[in-house]
Every structure is written in C-alpha cells, then in structure tokens.
Amino acid sequence: MDKVTSADGTAIAYDRLGDGPAVVLVCGGSVDRLSNAPLAALLAEKYTVYNYDRRGRGDSGDAEVYEMEREFEDLDAIFAVAGGSAHLYGTSSGAVLALLATAAGRPVNRLALWEPPFILEGTRERPPANTADIYRDFVAKGRRDQAAEYFMAEVVGLPPEFVEMAKASPWWPAQEAIAHTLAYDATVMGDYSVPTETVAAVAVQTQVLTGGASDEWMRLGNEAVVKSLSDGSHRTLPGQQHNVDAAVLAPALKEFFA
Template sequence: MDKNTISADGTSLAYDTGGEGPLVVLVSGAMSTGGTLAPLAVPLAERFRVVVYDRRGRGGSGDTAPYAVEREVEDLAALIGAEGGEGALCGVSSGGALALAAAAAGLPVRRVAVYEAPYADFLQGGGERYAAYSRELSEALGAGRRGDAVELFLRLTGMAERTIQGARQSPMWAGMEAVAPSLAHDDAVMGDGLVPRARLASVPVPVLVLAGGASPAWMREGARAVAAAVPEGTYRGLEGQTHMVEPDVLGPVLAEFFAH
C-alpha cells in the first residue's frame, strides 16, 4: 500500500488508489486485506477513483485497543475524507456488514453495494450456531491458539474437515494465522450473526445486495433479507458465481449501480 491516512483514534491506515472519477471504497471481509480486492478495483478504475485499504489489524494498517466497530466506521470516514469527502462503498462478505453500518451511521456515502454479507438467519442452526462460533473464537484467540481460530472460521464457512486439515499443512497457513486476531473484528461487525433489520431500516441511501447463483441457498436468502430491510434496497443474483466472485463479473454490475 502506497498511501496512508490517520483515523480518529490515531490508527494508521494503509491504502491504494487507482482511476479517476467519483470515489468508491472497497471493504474487504474476514481473513483478507486490501490486496484481496485489488483485482476488483481494476475494472472499476476505468470509471471511478477506487480505494482499496487494509482494515485495521491487518496488512499495513495499525490496530489500537480497545477495538469497537465504531472505530472501523471512523476508519472509513477518514479514508473518504482523505480522498474527496464523499463516496460510495462496496463491501464483500463481512465487509458488506461494515459498509452497511457506516451508511447507517451517517457517513457521506452516496450508494452502498454488498456482496454476500454472511448473515446466518437461513443457515442451519442460525443464531445458535453463530453464538457458539463467537464463543469458541473468543476462547481460542484469548488463549493464543490462532490456528484453532482459523479452523473455527473455515468450519463456519462450510469448508470440509479434510480440506481444513490440508490447509493447515500448506505454506499459506502461517499467513492465515498472522491475520487470525482480526477475526474478532469481523465477529464484532457481524453482531449476533443475524440480519440487523432495525439498523438497516435507517440506511438512507440506495443499496444493491448481491449473491452468487452457485452460492448456498442460505447465503442467497440472507442477501434477499438484507435488501428487504433497507428502504432503498435491491437484490440481484449473479448466475454461476460463488462467494469467491469473479471480479470481471461483479465489476460491471457495480459500475452500473455506482454510475447513477
């Protein structure tokens, strides 16, 4: 990341920009950095000024205790302020929940796009399953068991046990453990894991909620519920896409929405 700005609590935020035009900030999800969304920034940069950034506690950004979701909302405010004073947000996975929280908090945001914020309303076990994950994640991180924390997250996503154990033996595992403490941030952003309908009812801007046609049914139904809870919410499915959405598929849809 080539640029830097300072959030309200003094935390340093690393970010990159590309393109010219109206501002769009991309917000990454769990176990990811700004670099994860860099491929999505490429098609958007043809029409917009795009910011990708490392959320606090990962990549080149700092982290200041105690953590609170409000601090991450302030991070977005700092980025928008540094790059023009008004922008649109696109959040992927739990980054979508953060983008919605920022809009509800009254940040100078024109539009918000959300791709598969993983609310568990329609997941088997629902809120109880998510509560168990939150509790076990807190215990693992509190004991310094970063690998176990990563396992818990991967299991929640539906990854097969054999695949998880294979990942644990792979060269990428060390990097996953390095970012594992930030799973607590995403857990806080997701709240109780259920669609926060009361908060979403206060979002004052148009919201496009997207899900992949090849994603699990619970993910698609959760996306529809988010769109229904927002006063100006619209749901759209992307045929053949999964949670690992292709930038060349998502990019043009976002560009059309943000161009209005």
C-alpha cells in the same frame, strides 16, 4: 500505498487507483486489502478506487481494544481522503460493516454489498453467540492456528478435507497472522440475524448482490436485507459463489455506481 490517520490515532493503509468518482472497497473476514486488489484494478478503469486495509490487517495499525465504531472512524478517514464522500462496496462480513456504517450516517453515495452472510432462522445453524470470545481465547493462548481453523470449519462450514488442505498451503501463515481480526468480524456480525431496524435506517440507494451458485441460506438472507431497505435492489450473478470472480463482479458494480 499511502496511509491516513484515524480518529484514535491508528494508521490506516490504502491503495489509490484510477481516476473518476470515488469508490471505497471494504474487505471481509480473514483477508486484507489484497483480496480486493483484482476488483480495484478493474473498477479503476472508470473510478478512483480506495482499497484499504481494515485495522489489524496488512499495513494498517491497530488498537489494543477493538470497538466497531473505530472501524466507522477508519472509513471516515478514507472518505476524507476521497473528497468527503464516495460509493461504498463491501464483501461478506465487510459488507455488513459497510451496511452498518452507512446506517450510522457515513457519507455514502451508493452502497453495494456482496453476500452479507446473515442467516435466517431455520436455514442453517448460526455460529455460537460467544464466537468473538472463542477467537480471542485461542489467540490469547497463542493458538492462532486453531482460531483460523475454527473460522473455516465451524463458522464458514468448509469440509474437513478443505481445512486440512488449507493448513498445508503456503498461504496458511497469513491466515494465522490476522487471526486476531476474526473476533472483529464476529463482533460486526453479532448473532448473524438481519438487524432490520438498522437496515431500514440506510438512506442511500443500495444493491445486494448474490452468487447464483451460492447456498440457498445466503440468497434468503440477502433477500431479507433488501426487504428491509428503503431503497434497495437485489441482483444475482449467475454461476458465482461466495469467492466471486472480479471480472464478473466489476461490470455489475460499474453499472450500479453509474
């Protein structure tokens, strides 16, 4: 692990693996860089992989007030370490962050997105517009457990029995520890609709990947993203759901980045 300093002085931790063209990995909500570690190890067979902790998670620092632009600057710092530009991969809400950062002009060579969770009107209920405030309120009251539970049950839509099992699991304290970052991802997602004009501003070759066993609303939202891209493609990985198997995903990314 190493650290780089972002523009606002926040320390951003990252792992560097492998040798070859640079690839930067962006994690999604309620996780840190360890969630991408299996993928990083497989991509490192062909690439130099930079797997970093987004601010507020793992070994990275944080700022008192969250602004999405600071996350763009965190990526700038990682790109600088990587040699000035890199391929970029993001998963879930991290895919949306990667998409928005690329649209804002970050030095991305190729962009790969795993299931950005945009919700088209009428396909499923969208989270409330004040979701970020709901998370912040829970955390301010010292109820990180409720913030994590709200994310799983109300935003992701996991069944009650799974949520109860999660709360009794050994990894639940880690969920509570980064519960404050749930508001960050809610800010990134906005109202969960596809920001078509922003997506159209992405000027690099982009591939959106979807699991063949994922819900239809996810597939429809992902296809809508591709329609708004100037140079986009869609690929389905058979049998995969949102929690994708790195051994299945890595070959697809290697092919695209090559």
